[in-house]
Amino acid sequence: MRLQPRSRLPGWDCDPERVENDMTYLQSLRNALHEAFAKDSRVHLIGEDVLDPYGGAFKVTAGLQAKYPDRVLTTPISEAALIGMSTGMALRGLLPVVEIMFGDFLLLGADQIVNHATKFASMYNGEVRVASVIRTPMGAGRGYGPTHSQSLEKMFLGAPNLTVVSPTHAHDPGALLLHAILDDHGVVLFIEHKLLYPLALVESGKLLSMEEAVEPNGYGTVLLKNYQAGAPDVTLIAYGGTSRICVPVMEQLAAEEVRILAAFPASLKPLPVATLRKAAEETGRVVIVEEGTEGFNWGSEVATALYESLWRRLQVPIKRVASRDSVLPAAKWMEEKVMVRADSVQAAILEVMQ
Amino acid sequence: MSTLIRLPLVAPNEESATIVRWRKASGELVRSGEPVCEIETTKAVVEIEAPAGGYLRQIVPEGKSLRVGEPLAALTATADEDLAPLLAVAPATVSESTRRWTRKAEIMARRMQVDLEKLAAKHPGITICESEVMAAGKEAPAEIDRLERVLVLGGALGGSAILVLDALARIPTKRAIGVLDRDPATHGSIILGIPVVGSTSQAEELREKGFYDSAVIAFNANLRERALLFEKLTARGIPFTNVVDVTADVRLNARLGTGNVILATCHIGPFAVVGDNNFLSTACCIEHHCRLGSHCAFGPHVAFSGRVTVGNQVRFGMMIGIEPDVTIGDEAVIASGSILTRNVPDHTTVKVHSNYSLRSRQEASDQASG
Numbered sequence: 001m002r003l004q005p006r007s008r009l010p011g012w013d014c015d016p017e018r019v020e021n022d023m024t025y026l027q028s029l030r031n032a033l034h035e036a037f038a039k040d041s042r043v044h045l046i047g048e049d050v051l052d053p054y055g056g057a058f059k060v061t062a063g064l065q066a067k068y069p070d071r072v073l074t075t076p077i078s079e080a081a082l083i084g085m086s087t088g089m090a091l092r093g094l095l096p097v098v099e100i101m102f103g104d105f106l107l108l109g110a111d112q113i114v115n116h117a118t119k120f121a122s123m124y125n126g127e128v129r130v131a132s133v134i135r136t137p138m139g140a141g142r143g144y145g146p147t148h149s150q151s152l153e154k155m156f157l158g159a160p161n162l163t164v165v166s167p168t169h170a171h172d173p174g175a176l177l178l179h180a181i182l183d184d185h186g187v188v189l190f191i192e193h194k195l196l197y198p199l200a201l202v203e204s205g206k207l208l209s210m211e212e213a214v215e216p217n218g219y220g221t222v223l224l225k226n227y228q229a230g231a232p233d234v235t236l237i238a239y240g241g242t243s244r245i246c247v248p249v250m251e252q253l254a255a256e257e258v259r260i261l262a263a264f265p266a267s268l269k270p271l272p273v274a275t276l277r278k279a280a281e282e283t284g285r286v287v288i289v290e291e292g293t294e295g296f297n298w299g300s301e302v303a304t305a306l307y308e309s310l311w312r313r314l315q316v317p318i319k320r321v322a323s324r325d326s327v328l329p330a331a332k333w334m335e336e337k338v339m340v341r342a343d344s345v346q347a348a349i350l351e352v353m354q
Numbered sequence: 355m356s357t358l359i360r361l362p363l364v365a366p367n368e369e370s371a372t373i374v375r376w377r378k379a380s381g382e383l384v385r386s387g388e389p390v391c392e393i394e395t396t397k398a399v400v401e402i403e404a405p406a407g408g409y410l411r412q413i414v415p416e417g418k419s420l421r422v423g424e425p426l427a428a429l430t431a432t433a434d435e436d437l438a439p440l441l442a443v444a445p446a447t448v449s450e451s452t453r454r455w456t457r458k459a460e461i462m463a464r465r466m467q468v469d470l471e472k473l474a475a476k477h478p479g480i481t482i483c484e485s486e487v488m489a490a491g492k493e494a495p496a497e498i499d500r501l502e503r504v505l506v507l508g509g510a511l512g513g514s515a516i517l518v519l520d521a522l523a524r525i526p527t528k529r530a531i532g533v534l535d536r537d538p539a540t541h542g543s544i545i546l547g548i549p550v551v552g553s554t555s556q557a558e559e560l561r562e563k564g565f566y567d568s569a570v571i572a573f574n575a576n577l578r579e580r581a582l583l584f585e586k587l588t589a590r591g592i593p594f595t596n597v598v599d600v601t602a603d604v605r606l607n608a609r610l611g612t613g614n615v616i617l618a619t620c621h622i623g624p625f626a627v628v629g630d631n632n633f634l635s636t637a638c639c640i641e642h643h644c645r646l647g648s649h650c651a652f653g654p655h656v657a658f659s660g661r662v663t664v665g666n667q668v669r670f671g672m673m674i675g676i677e678p679d680v681t682i683g684d685e686a687v688i689a690s691g692s693i694l695t696r697n698v699p700d701h702t703t704v705k706v707h708s709n710y711s712l713r714s715r716q717e718a719s720d721q722a723s724g
Contacts, residue, residue, distance in 0.1 A: 054396050059369075142366060198369050198421075231586035233458070257458030257484045282586075312559070315590075353461045 022200035025169045029060050029192065032174030033097070036181040037068050040095060043181055046073045046082050047099030057101045058137055058197055083109035083134065087117040090130040097181055102148045103138035103191065107155070117187045118161040132187055133180045139193040139241040139291055140323075140339050145330035151241070151292040151323070153191045157269050157301070163217065164268040166191035168243030170202040170210060170222045176266050179218045191268075193241025193291075202243070207251055213275040219267035221275045225260070226250040232261035234349050235280045237302055238289040239268055245342045246289060253349065260349065268298055273305045280306050284315035285352040291340050294322040319348045356440050357406050359427040361393065361420045368395040372419045373426060377401075380412040381433045390427060393420075402426070409433045413441070455482035465591060466491035488588065492612065503531040504595055505566035507557065507583065508573030510535035510543070510550050514633070515572040518615055519546040521599040528595070531566045554583065561592050568595035570613055574633040574651035577667040577685075581649035584613055584631040594631070611648065629666070653690060665700065 036043045051074045055062030065072035075082045086096035100106050117130050140149035165188055167173035180188040204210045212220040238246045250260045263279040265272045280286045288299040299320040324338045371393040378390045389401040390410055408429030428437055454474045459482045463470040468490045474482050509515035510533050522530040532551040540550045569592055571580055594613035602620040611630035620634050623641040629648035639657040647665045653672030663681040671690030683700030691706045
């Protein structure tokens with residue numbers, strides 16, 4: 001496994017008014033879009049309400065249309081149409097980035113992704129390529145109710161030729177997005193998380209140390225430790241928005257002398273099995289966390305991959321933590337009961353140590 | 355009574371807003387419900403009303419952008435009241451630690467069958483940590499009615515496994531049972547009559563099968579790895595043992611941890627304290643009252659004078675002398691031939707400048723005859 005120190009894109013000077021010094025998840029993505037637009041004139045953005053000054057529902061595209069008025073296209077409300085258009089653009093040699101306002105709406109464009117965009121390269125015997133990125137925020141926690149809060153990425157993990165990427169706030173999300181736009185020649189589903197947007201990116205510090213394992217497809221796996229010396233007790237595997245839960249849990253449990261090695265892959269599919277196996281082997285005690293509903297999910301696949309290669313070397317059965325198999329309520333106090341939570345992650349970590 | 359006015363959440367997707375205009379000047383008396391300023395989100399301009407009466411005190415200027423929840427103004431009872439106490443972040447209330455042990459200590463106590471209540475009673479006023487539990491676990495008396503079977507970890511390719519096996523061969527209470535090495539090329543080979551039975555990753559599996567009673571690490575090329583392996587296996591309940599050559603001398607009141615290799619004619623002076631998992635080559639001297647940490651490696655003939663203190667994962671070359679009272683920090687590396695008279699900080703390498711050169715006599719005689 002090749003490791004590299006975590007590095008980040010230099011800040012893009014698109015918002016001089018900005019007062020915060022900390023690089024947030026949102027700002028990192030914004031910077032990446034600006035950088036991609038500056039680097040390659042084939043890059044276009046297409047989505048709903050993405051024009052300035054509104055700049056998209058979550059402001060990821062802020063400032064882009066003002067700077068590149070011809071390359072940011074706002075569309076009527078039809079996800080199927082705008083994903084289909086992006087596939088056409090990609091077939092003709094452009095590098096489209098699609099913004100789907102809420103991840104829940106992705107299903108409206110699912111046919112375009114599964115039956116068209118990801119199939120054309122094979123159906124036309126490699127004579128065409130579809131290099132496109134479909135960005136969208138998933139996740140609950142803001143009381144948006146049953147159809148604006150889900151984590152539906154698991155429904156796309158079985159589509160052949162589709163790369164599914166979801167950075168945590170311990171990644172450099174902008175660098176991953178830039179790689180997806182400029183260097184990945186296939187269709188990339190790029191999953192962001194609503195609650196990560198305002199968070200400052202995690203930095204190595206006194207309590208946590210961080211490395212990144214380089215993966216063959218360029219979407220690295222972050223390895224985060226809450227200890228300085230000694231062997232880890234538990235391996236924590238998670239992706240995307242659940243880092244906002246996992247990182248504080250790691251900080252709390254550091255005081256309890258519970259040493260946690262976290263592996264946060266950016267690439268949900270393909271799965272970086274070698275890196276995850278190595279991290280799991282260090283402890284033989286594995287907890288897998290995700291925000292999607294329990295069962296038939298990403299964690300099932302990760303657990304199976306680990307069982308296949310680490311049979312008998314695991315100390316205890318793998319523990320999966322996910323949201324309940326339920327519709328997400330809009331009322332916050334009920335939503336909390338359904339969602340994956342810090343206390344359930346902590347309980348799982350302590351359980352596998354027994 | 356002073357009140358802070360914070361930036362409200364205007365719409366669920368608007369995390370921040372900009373103060374576009376102050377309607378009331380700083381120091382102006384306002385009534386409850388009066389609009390004091392206008393803020394702008396990406397969707398709309400909204401008025402902010404005073405939640406109470408008082409003197410308006412602006413905190414941020416027009417044009418400044420704020421996040422939801424950040425204070426934009428205060429309402430005070432007088433026009434010139436000091437705002438500092440109001441703005442000062444309330445110190446996080448640190449709950450006085452009443453817990454008696456950490457979660458890890460609790461888990462390890464259960465794993466090692468240590469009575470945590472008794473242990474906590476023995477150490478009143480401190481939070482019991484993993485290390486206390488591990489120490490208590492070690493104290494449990496082990497009934498040995500036969501030779502202790504020792505598993506040797508690593509060093510099959512270099513010389514270190516040979517050194518450990520040679521020492522073990524003379525110790526009357528112990529016998530080597532096998533060697534594990536991560537290099538598969540060594541598997542199946544025989545070293546001093548003892549077979550290399552597999553890879554170091556099989557240590558736990560073999561323990562479960564009752565293949566050995568205790569383990570000791572032979573390799574010392576990579577001290578970090580040596581430390582990690584020791585800690586990992588210890589955490590999983592694998593007992594380590596000291597391999598002390600019969601010609602080595604451990605004097606009165608000297609204390610050894612576990613997992614140490616102490617080779618021929620070493621001397622551990624009275625009241626010296628040696629940690630865990632150290633590797634001392636032939637003829638090393640740890641004099642009286644020295645304190646040696648853990649996971650250190652020594653070449654032959656390293657001599658400490660009295661009251662020397664050494665940290666963890668320190669590597670010593672050979673023929674080294676250390677004056678009394680010197681302290682050496684963690685992960686220091688001390689070159690062969692050093693004579694240390696002063697302290698060495700953590701992560702420091704001590705180098706010795708060579709004062710000899712090589713001269714070929716052949717060349718010299720060629721020149722003389724030519």
